[in-house]
Amino acid sequence: MLAEVLEALRPIDGATYLDATFGGGGYAQAILAHARCTLWAIDRDPDAIARGLALAARLEQADGTRRLHLVQGGFGDMISLLAEHGVSGLDGVVMDLGVSSFQIDEAERGFSFRNDGPLDMRMSLDGPSAADLVNTLPEAELADVLYEFGEERLSRRIARAIVATRADAPITTTLQLAHIIRRVVPQEKSGIDPATRSFQALRIRVNDELGQIEDGLAQAARLLRPGGRLVVVSFHSLEDRIVKRFMTTSAGRLPAPSRHDPRGLAMPTSPAEFRLVANRALRPGAAETRANPRARSAKLRALERVSTIPHDDITLPAGAAR
Template identity: 70%
Template sequence: MSTIPTSGHIPVMLAEVLEMLCPRDGATYLDGTFGGGGYARAILGAARCTLWAIDRDPAAIRRGQALQAELRDAEGGMRLHMLQGGFGDMQGLLAESGVHSLDGVVLDLGVSSFQLDEVERGFSFRTDGPLDMRMGDTGPTAADIVNTMGESDLADIIYEYGEERMSRRVARAIVAARAQAPITTTFQLADIIRSVVPGDRSGIDPATRSFQGIRIHVNDELGQIVTGLEQALALLAPGGRLVVVSFHSLEDRLVKQALNRAAGRMPGPSRHDPRSMRAEQAAPDFQLLTSRALRPGETECRANPRARSARLRAAERLAVPNTQNSTHNNTSPQERRP
């Protein structure tokens, strides 16, 4: 079976994801962010395995259902199972289907290329569309947020989630504009932001960071990442692997911290801290498969510009907890091979 999706969707760092996940026959995997199905198709093409896939976007679920018939095994059994919801609820969603353990989990964080390209979803300011930004079909839209949230709170989410240094100026401009008329389209919001945020040498559109901040808030993306990583690690069987692709520093920081904690790589307390007198902590249950984030190659970035900011990190649950002090062992299993 081909590992290349038939749609226009291009899965980011696909070769690296497959190398880290290492799909095997008879195993059970989860694609927590199904999107266009690129990873799902590749995983099921790499091994005779079972794949559960989660997405909160009804359009993604419909794409997955269309793939199910194509991906049945020779005996007609279902190899791809679709679940609608957020990956931060993966334990509950899987438990309802009788799944309590996994051999691997893949998470491709952030907004999908399908959502960016669908004008009616309101994720992009490249084309004019309704100011929605929801990855699912429930909850407040971006228009609800920008038209009702207080100026101070609005500035905070743009600063914290969008890392926009001029967040207070942006929030002030939004509040002034909505006093004249509701802000309902992506072009309206982008023009308001550009009116107070000058361009810089990076070439990044001045509206980019503010749109990111509002989108992350609308979808509680960072909260989903924190709970999703915790649940993914808990679900993995011995030898099971977690592979995460992130696209900006806020996401990557959370992934790095979660995997380092799981692998016992977090720095210990100072010798002057009373906590250092406590008994030695339990050996870690995980080992890092990436000592640092992997980046896409130049060829992939040229072919798919959306891959440029991608970062991949991975970890594996140990069959036996590692009794060696992992803080002094800073090489990945691949780097230790002869």
């Protein structure tokens, strides 16, 4: 949804933007080509940062100015990460949620069951891996992970099969886990692989993706200057529910209470600090989904700040310039 992202973000010359999920750099290159602006980019994957540094060097050589700046870390910490570089306000933020195509396509990262690889799934390459969870979580907790983060109806059946298998030997590869799941989950008429939801659940849990989204949305909103826009592309219902709830609440779109509920008298009446750029989520067109099947579930939502940002709430390190 590159064209839709650019249209919603509206990059202009001289402004400062953040690509909070750099990945392969597609959005970053498009934003920098669209306007002569400054772009900060965050990613917790060191491989993505390495790609970004190479891109930044090529762009600088082409126009003589360093306009792309890379920062390694989670976007849920964007305020502190940017503050270390003296950045306390932004004219726009774009967030493309979920796992990147680079990570999916690299078998050694362990995100996909399409190719065999180590059962890893860590975006930052540190902390507990998916194999650690699969081989150590109690059966009930493992079932809860699969149900909560994968919306897997057969989570208990899958957890039982995993625990029975690991009793003989650790589960260490993606195809090994996928085979266990396929044995106990029937194939759907839709053609979706039975392992899809379980792999999604483990990936989300390993990387605390939903917690990162909640923190990232709140911090992005605080960083936006008046007129600045937050553009978010999500890929499944868990992500989109968080984004939708945050944006509609920020725009003051709260459900009206019953006229018999006295709590309605205490509801805030001051104007909202944000407005929705579009009332509904935007979806990719038919041509894009044909060219890129991974985009078929994408939803784009955007929010614009319409009032003054409380910059005093953002603390910069000692000596950092605003």
